[in-house]
Amino acid sequence: MEEPSSSSSSSSSSHGAFISRDTSGAAATSSSSASQVREEEDDHNQYQQHTDFRHPEVETHEIGTSYGANLSPFDEVSTIIRDDTWSCIIVLLTFWFFVSMTLILGVYGSSSLELGPNSSILLQPSPIFVQSVKVEELNISSPGPVLYGFYNTPPLDTETTWSETHTVSVPADSHQEWIYFLNGGSQISISYSVYSSVFLIIAQGKEGLAQWLEEPTYPNTTLSWNLIHGSGMIEQDISKSSSYYVSVGNLNTEDVEVQLNFTVNALLYNTSAAYYKCSFKDASCSLKILFPNGNAAVLTSPGPEQDIPNANQYVKLSYGPRWATYIVGIGGMTVLMxxxxxFLNKFRCTNEDGIRVQQEDFRSERGPLLSYKDEDQSSWGSSYDSASNDEGGLEDFLAAGSLEGKSVRDGESNNTRRLCAICFDAPRDCFFLPCGHCVACFDCATRIAEAAATCPICRRNIKKVRKIFTV
Structure with a gap:
């Protein structure tokens, strides 16, 4: 009877020892679990404090990042507008250059004038573009032309009448011409005497004469077109101040002798109130154009002299440009452009700001699958939120992964999803902070953190590597 009792007491003591060992193991497990929980809570509190402390900066940085992402199209738009601006400025400068050359060399360029008898030509250039007027006498004669200067436009009220007689022999298929400068209101009368049919025309300017020379038999290209024969008279009223050509054309096969008598009733400008007078003693005269009101110049020629076979005067007229106008014009037009x-740039940027919300709605469709990561605090906030929300599930997954990793190492399972994705030898016994991905063993994870410092799954920056302990 004693043996059973000793057996039972042995078994009791064994059972007690087992219970004691179990209790001590449980206590140890509880102690280690409690210490791990406390450590995780301390880390959680510390990390939460760090996150809370960085939270305002995170929000600011995220806003800045979003704004920086939106700056790319704005920068492109600004670059395009700047390029368009410079292109338009270049076009503007080119346009103004051609306008300047047209004014300097074309409208107010140098020209040669042939003055008939009793010419009275008004010169009134724009004071904005012209600074001076210069007249040079090409054929020195006496008496010669005279240049007058006026503060205001002189009246066209001086009337004079003069006549010329010409007897010429016009060769076959040729013509003979005479030039007169007549102001509006003048009148010219031509009496003729010819023994064969010839053409007598009065053409305005060299253009009208050139048109008649191209088609002498065409009557509508000149001011007055006449086919004359015998004796007669032609009268023509002048309505516009210009140069007029009186020409006789012979289309016959033999020379024709023509006798012409010109009687001109001309209106001339009154030069009695002139403040400037130059008679070309030095072969040239120059008159300064007043700015901004301007002034006027009148160029006159003497009347017909019977002793001079050719009474026409030849002068060269040139204008001095006012360079300040062209420089200021270029600068002003450039500034306006x-x-x-x-203004257009600001207007377009304002429109871009107005539709930025719509661009934000479609950003996910146009953006890359993985956003660019760098050493910033935005990953801390987003990663910690996702890790803390799934903390319980993550611990279960990591614990299961660690146990299954052991079973694979022991040959009990061939599930490679729980092995290290780097070496495929050790179990996944660690995870990265802040992203929380568990993909490698502790040794491989340490090497990754030291080498690349980015998670191989999400490419976020690795702040820490935490090892998972299973008890």
């Missing part, structure tokens, strides 16, 4: 494009 820059202001206009600056």
């Amino acid at each position: 820059l202001v206009a494009f600056n």
Whole structure:
């Protein structure tokens, strides 16, 4: 009877020892679990404090990042507008250059004038573009032309009448011409005497004469077109101040002798109130154009002299450009163009700001699958939130992964999803902070953190590597 009792007491003591060992193991497990929980809570509190402390900066940085992402199209738009601005400025400068050359060399360029008898030509250039008027006498004669200067436009009220007689032999298929400068209101009368049919025309300017020379039998290209034969008279009223050519054309096969008598009733400008007079003693005269009101010049020639076979005067007329106008014009137009494009730039940027919300709605469709990561605090906030929300599930997954990793190492399972994705030898016994991905063993994870410092799954920056302990 004693043996059973000793057996039972042995078994009791064994059972007690087992219970004691179990209790001590449980206590140890509880102690280690409690210490791990406390450590995780301390880390959680510390990390939460760090996150809370960085939270305002995170929000600011995220806003800045979003704004920086939106700056790319704005920068492109600004670059395009700047390029368009410079292109338009270049076009503007080119346009103004051609306008300047047209004014300097074309409208107010140098020209040679042939003055008939009793010419009275008004010169009134724009004071904005012309600074001076210069007249040079090409054929020195006496008496010669005279240049007068006036503060205001002189009246066209001086009337004079003069006549010329010409007897010429016109060769076959040729013509003979005479030039007169007549102001509006003048009148010219031509009496003729010819023994064969010839053409007598009065053409305005060299253009009218050139048109008649191209088609002498065409009657509508000149001011007065006449086919004359015998004796007669032609009268023509002048309505516009210009140069007029009186020409006789012979289309016959033999020379024709023509006798002409010109009687001109001309209106001349009154030069009695002139403040400037130059008679070409030095072969040239120059008159300064007043700015901004301007002034006028009148160029006159003497009347017909019977002793001079050719009474026409030849002069060269040139204008001095007012360079300040062209420089200021270029600068002013450039400034206006820059202001206009600056306004358009702001207007387009305002429109871009107005539709930025719509661009934000479609950003996910146009954006890359993985956003660019760098050493910033935005990953801390987003990663910690996702890790803390799934903390319980993550611990279960990691614990299961660790146990299954052991079973694979022991040959009990061939599930490679729980092995290290780097070496495929050790179990996944660690995870990265802040992203929380568990993909490698502790040794491989340490090497990754030291080498690349980015998670191989999400490419976020690795702040820490935490090893998972299973008890």
